[in-house]
Amino acid sequence: MKSELEKDILKALFTEEELRDRVHELGEAIYDRFRGKKPLFLGILKGSFIFMADLVRACQLDCDIEFMSVSSYGAGTESSGRINITHDIEQDVTGRDIVIVEDILDSGRTLAFLVNYLKAKGAASVIIVTLLDKPARRVKSVEADYAGFMVPDEFVVGYGLDYGQKYRNLPYIGVLKPEVYEGV
Ligand code: IMP
Ligand code: MG
Numbered sequence: 077m078k079s080e081l082e083k084d085i086l087k088a089l090f091t092e093e094e095l096r097d098r099v100h101e102l103g104e105a106i107y108d109r110f111r112g113k114k115p116l117f118l119g120i121l122k123g124s125f126i127f128m129a130d131l132v133r134a135c136q137l138d139c140d141i142e143f144m145s146v147s148s149y150g151a152g153t154e155s156s157g158r159i160n161i162t163h164d165i166e167q168d169v170t171g172r173d174i175v176i177v178e179d180i181l182d183s184g185r186t187l188a189f190l191v192n193y194l195k196a197k198g199a200a201s202v203i204i205v206t207l208l209d210k211p212a213r214r215v216k217s218v219e220a221d222y223a224g225f226m227v228p229d230e231f232v233v234g235y236g237l238d239y240g241q242k243y244r245n246l247p248y249i250g251v252l253k254p255e256v257y258e259g260v
Contacts, residue, residue, distance in 0.1 A: 081243055085233075085250035090225060092248050095207075095235055098224045099127065102205060103134025105222060106175065114138050115173045118165060118194075120186070121145040122244065123179030126236040127207045127224075131177060139175075142167055148186055159189040170198035179236050180208040181223070184216035191218065208232065208249070231257065 090098075106115075114137075119128035121143050132141060145163035174194050181187055187204055194202050209223040231254075233239050234246030239257060 077247070079246075081246050084243070084253050084256050085246070086253045088248050088250045089227065089232060090235075090249040095224075095248065096130070099130045099207075100134045102222050102224060103131055106131075106205065107135045107137055110137055110139075110173065110175075113173055114140070115175050116140040116142060116167065116169065117175045117177055119143045119177045120179070120190070121163065123236045123238065124177045124207075126244070127179060128177045131205070140167060140172075144190070146186060146190070157183075157185060159186055161193075169194055171200045174199045174202045176202060176204050178204065178206045180210060180227070180232070181206040181218070181220050182210045182213050184214045184218040187220075188216035188218045207235070208237075 117128065117132055117139055119125065119142070122145070128141075132139070142165050143163065144161065144165050146159050147162050148157070148159045176187065176190060176194075178187060181204070191202050191204070203221040204218070205222040206220045207224040208227045209220055209225070210227050210229060212229040230251045231239065232249050233243035233252050234249045236244050237249065238244045239252055243252070
């Protein structure tokens with residue numbers, strides 16, 4: 077495929093095929109867990125948009141699909157620590173089983189905040205499904221219920237994940253060349 081993005085990628089970490097196979101496995105596991113119930117899938121924008129689209133199609137449950145948008149990162153690679161809700165969930169979550177769908181669990185600040193937020197709003201249960209898990213950088217004790225892949229402490233982009241809003245449309249997950257963000 078022609079690409080203006082590939083030149084900035086050091087190496088591919090997970091190919092399109094590997095992503096597809098793993099997302100199908102996750103979809104099946106979540107299906108078995110929620111069969112007969114009506115969970116609410118809550119995608120965290122923008123990073124989860126591609127994963128969410130693939131996951132819900134790999135999991136043919138009677139479900140609701142919602143999105144929230146939070147910001148903590150600026151244009152850099154370090155979390156700021158402060159979480160702002162920039163787009164709140166539109167439905168009432170009281171008594172609902174929530175499946176948070178996230179691109180990557182890094183410091184854990186975003187998901188620790190969201191789990192508390194949803195429980196405080198009256199959710200019956202909250203589970204975390206993250207495509208990627210980067211345990212090396214955790215500062216909050218939060219664990220994913222389902223994680224697609226463990227990733228090393230490198231900055232990764234593609235399949236929804238960005239650097240400065242770029243590379244989200246790369247179809248696989250790759251490690252960004254450090255020179256792209258060093259000196260910024
Ligand atoms: P946390 O609050 O530090 O766990 O950060 C979660 C958010 O940071 C994710 O939703 C991503 O948007 C962003 N993030 C963390 N690590 C990476 C990375 O390696 N590539 C792209 N985005 C990342
Ligand atoms: Mg994100």
